[in-house]
Structure formats: structure tokens, C-alpha cells
Amino acid sequence: MTEIEPGAIVPRTRRFGRGVFLGTVLTGVSSLYWGANVWSRVSSALSPLENAIPLIPTGGWRIYTISGTMPRFDAETWRLRIGGEVAKPLSLDYRELLSLPRVEQVSTFHCVTGWTVKNVHWGGVRIADVLALAGPGATAHALEFVSAEVPYTDYLTLEQSRLHDVMLAYEMDGAPLLREHGAPVRLVIPEMYGYKNVKWLNGINLVPELKSGYWEQLGYDENAWVGHSNGYGI
Amino acid sequence: MTRYRPRFSRTERTLHWANAVGFFFLLATGLTLYLPSLAVLVGRRQIVQVVHFYAGIAWIAVLAAIVLLGDRRGILRTARELDEFDRDDLRWLIGRRPAPQGRFNAGQKLNSLLTAAFALLFLVSGLLLWFGERNTRYRFVSTVLLHDGLMYISLALLVGHLYLALIHPTTRHSLRGITLGSVSEEWAARHHPRWTPE
Numbered sequence: 445m446t447e448i449e450p451g452a453i454v455p456r457t458r459r460f461g462r463g464v465f466l467g468t469v470l471t472g473v474s475s476l477y478w479g480a481n482v483w484s485r486v487s488s489a490l491s492p493l494e495n496a497i498p499l500i501p502t503g504g505w506r507i508y509t510i511s512g513t514m515p516r517f518d519a520e521t522w523r524l525r526i527g528g529e530v531a532k533p534l535s536l537d538y539r540e541l542l543s544l545p546r547v548e549q550v551s552t553f554h555c556v557t558g559w560t561v562k563n564v565h566w567g568g569v570r571i572a573d574v575l576a577l578a579g580p581g582a583t584a585h586a587l588e589f590v591s592a593e594v595p596y597t598d599y600l601t602l603e604q605s606r607l608h609d610v611m612l613a614y615e616m617d618g619a620p621l622l623r624e625h626g627a628p629v630r631l632v633i634p635e636m637y638g639y640k641n642v643k644w645l646n647g648i649n650l651v652p653e654l655k656s657g658y659w660e661q662l663g664y665d666e667n668a669w670v671g672h673s674n675g676y677g678i
Numbered sequence: 679m680t681r682y683r684p685r686f687s688r689t690e691r692t693l694h695w696a697n698a699v700g701f702f703f704l705l706a707t708g709l710t711l712y713l714p715s716l717a718v719l720v721g722r723r724q725i726v727q728v729v730h731f732y733a734g735i736a737w738i739a740v741l742a743a744i745v746l747l748g749d750r751r752g753i754l755r756t757a758r759e760l761d762e763f764d765r766d767d768l769r770w771l772i773g774r775r776p777a778p779q780g781r782f783n784a785g786q787k788l789n790s791l792l793t794a795a796f797a798l799l800f801l802v803s804g805l806l807l808w809f810g811e812r813n814t815r816y817r818f819v820s821t822v823l824l825h826d827g828l829m830y831i832s833l834a835l836l837v838g839h840l841y842l843a844l845i846h847p848t849t850r851h852s853l854r855g856i857t858l859g860s861v862s863e864e865w866a867a868r869h870h871p872r873w874t875p876e
Contacts, residue, residue, distance in 0.1 A: 456765065457764045458763055458764070459761045459763075460763040461757075461762065461763065461787060461791055464788065464792070465795050466795075468791070468796070469795045469799060472799035472802075472824060473799070475827075476803075476818040476820050477818070477820070479819075479820030479827075483823055501713060502712065502713060506711075506712065506822075507714045507717040507718070508723065509721070510723070513721040514718060556817075557810070557811070557822050558817075558819040558821055558823065559822050622714075623718060624718050663813070674814050675814025675815065676814075676817075
């Protein structure tokens with residue numbers, strides 16, 4: 445026992461510990477409801493700083509793959525094959541793809557798991573310019589996008605593929621698309637969640653109707669509208 | 679001759695090291711899933727994901743088992759110590775001195791409380807990530823943000839913890855307490871004067 449001097453004040457204890465513990469748990473659990481909103485505000489406020497010093501090492505991206513290793517791009521052997529219901533099946537090499545009319549856009553990328561990357565600068569081609577070379581058949585109403593990461597495929601209706609900011613992107617933020625982002629070319633459809641934005645694209649087939657792609661067969665929505673599908677905003 | 683006084687029981691030490699091993703393993707597998715450069719290097723995302731998930735479950739299960747099978751009463755006593763903050767603890771936190779401390783100083787109390795709360799939150803958000811990928815009912819826009827945020831804050835706490843435990847000259851003697859169990863009487867009297875061994 446320590447001796448307590450007569451008249452000394454024994455410090456009164458308060459049970460703060462449980463408050464800290466429970467408060468932290470409650471804040472964490474409730475952030476499931478407010479986290480994204482608050483973070484989006486904080487990150488916009490920080491964006492000038494973020495441009496100068498990258499605060500998040502990933503740039504906000506997360507790399508999702510479905511197979512053992514990521515497809516490797518070889519400019520000599522890579523081809524983008526346009527087939528299915530077309531007048532003239534095509535096989536474009538990398539140089540031919542780059543020679544098509546080039547467009548740029550800045551758009552936001554939304555993943556269905558909740559993360560978002562704002563203001564991604566894409567460079568690439570419009571799907572219509574590629575399809576025009578092949579001549580879509582009259583019975584084709586959808587596009588099958590085939591990834592070099594087998595068996596990843598996904599689909600868009602022709603109508604969806606004509607949205608103004610849908611593109612086949614071969615550049616991201618001023619540089620050729622990186623391997624982890626789907627080199628050499630990926631589909632970009634900002635209105636839909638990332639799983640529709642097929643990476644490592646090497647084939648587009650015109651088909652009669654929309655079908656279930658890789659993630660849709662595992663229960664995700666075929667029409668992956670941001671904020672209005674997959675359990676969000678419904 | 680230096681005299682020593684027991685500071686951490688076997689149960690406490692086992693709990694600490696099980697937590698540490700689990701945390702580092704989860705950090706390594708988690709970063710492989712999180713950082714694009716590591717993801718490219720390692721690949722095999724599906725396998726890493728499964729390993730990370732089950733390691734997380736095992737981590738929490740082992741911590742719970744240690745508490746249940748170990749010195750439960752001792753752990754309860756420790757929990758009570760962590761719960762109680764006196765005026766000197768509050769003074770200590772705002773940097774006022776003197777602020778004589780017990781077996782745990784106020785910073786150690788906070789670190790323990792946050793670490794425990796984070797383990798629970800890691801578990802909850804991890805389960806939601808896992809099941810949310812399979813069923814939209816468990817999907818929240820902010821789950822990923824919570825899981826990542828916990829990682830960043832834990833990492834910051836860990837860096838501070840490692841600095842004080844391994845580098846800072848006046849505090850690193852405490853490493854002896856969490857490995858061998860005891861610390862020198864002289865050190866205890868200087869850093870934890872209000873700690874009265876039973």
C-alpha cells in the first residue's frame with residue numbers, strides 16, 4: 445500500500461474508459477451512414493493539397509481482378525477484335541486503335557463497393573467510331589465486351605454504349621493506361637459502376653440482346669446505374 | 679542489484695502478442711489488396727482475399743479465446759483500470775505535470791481502448807465487405823471507407839507505440855514488461871508512481 449498523507453486528496457476516478465470505447469465503436473458503426481458524405485466534402489476541401497502531395501498512395505483506386513495474374517500487354521501481338529453480328533469483322537492492332545479519332549474527357553469513376561475517384565482524365569476513342577468500321581448488323585442490339593482476363597465479359601445495350609461519355613480509354617491522367625487499370629484499353633462508362641468498365645479489353649462482339657456479365661452472374665445488376673442499382677437508391 | 683516487479687500477466691502478454699501477430703499479418707495481406715503496386719506484384723487477388731478474411735476471423739477468435747481461457751479475473755481487473763481516469767490522468771493527457779500515473783498511464787489507457795474498439799470495428803466492416811459482395815443487403819457506401827480509415831489510424835497509433843516501446847530512451851524499458859513480464863522497481867517508481875502492486 446502507498447501511504448496516503450493525512451489530508452491529501454485522493455483523486456476522484458471517473459469511468460471515462462467505457463465512454464471512449466463505446467463512443468469509438470458507435471462513431472465507427474454510424475459512419476456507415478455518414479462516412480462517404482463527410483469524406484467527399486473533406487476530400488474536396490483537401491483537393492488542392494492532394495494535387496500537390498498525394499495523400500492517399502493509391503490515388504483512390506483499388507485494383508480488382510478475378511484471376512491469378514493480370515493480363516500483360518504486348519503492343520506487337522495485342523489485337524482488338526470486333527465481331528459477332530457485323531458486316532465486316534475487324535482486328536485492330538494498337539497503332540490502328542490510336543489512329544482513330546481521339547477524344548478526351550474528365551469523369552468520375554464509381555465502384556459498387558463504395559469508393560469513388562473524382563476527375564479522372566481519360567483519353568481514347570468513342571465506340572461509335574470503332575463500330576462504324578465494322579458495320580453493325582440490323583439485329584444487333586447489344587455489345588459484349590471481352591477482357592483478356594478470362595472469363596471476364598460484360599454487356600451494354602447499343603443505346604447505353606451511345607451515351608455521350610462512354611469511351612474506350614487507352615490513356616488515363618495523361619499517360620498510357622497502366623497494366624493494373626486494364627492496359628492497353630478499357631471500357632469507360634461513368635454512369636455505371638466499375639464492374640461494367642471492362643479492363644484489358646481485347647474483343648467487342650455485337651449480339652442480339654443484353655446478357656449477364658461476370659459479376660451479374662454472381663448477383664450484380666445488369667443495368668449498373670450509379671446510385672440506382674445494386675441495392676443503392678432503390 | 680536491480681529489483682523487478684511484475685507488470686503484465688501471462689494472459690495479458692499472450693493477448694498483446696496474439697494481437698500484434700494478427701495485426702501485422704492482416705496489414706500485410708490487406709495492403710496487398712489495397713495498394714495497386716503490391717497488387718500487380720502479388721496478383722492472385724481471390725486467394726489473398728480469402729486468406730485475409732479468414733485470418734481476420736481467426737484473429738478475433740484467438741483474442742476472445744485467450745480472454746476466456748486465460749486469467750479472466752485478471753483481465754477484468756485490467757479492464758477496470760483502463761476504464762478509470764482520475765484527475766491526474768486528465769492532467770497527464772493535456773501535458774500538465776506532475777501527474778503521477780498508475781500501472782497504465784493515460785496515453786496507454788487510450789491506446790488500449792482505441793485498439794480494442796478498432797478490432798471490433800475492423801471485424802464489423804470486414805464482415806460487411808465480405809457479405810456485401812455477395813448480398814446487396816449488407817452493402818453500405820461507406821464500408822470500404824471505414825475499413826481503410828481504421829487501417830490509417832491504427833497505423834498511426836502503431837508508429838507511435840513502436841517509437842515509445844523500442845526507441846524513446848526513457849520509455850523503452852517497458853518492452854521488458856510485455857516480453858518477460860516484469861519491469862524494474864526504479865523505473866516503475868519514476869514512470870508509474872501511483873501503481874501499487876498487490
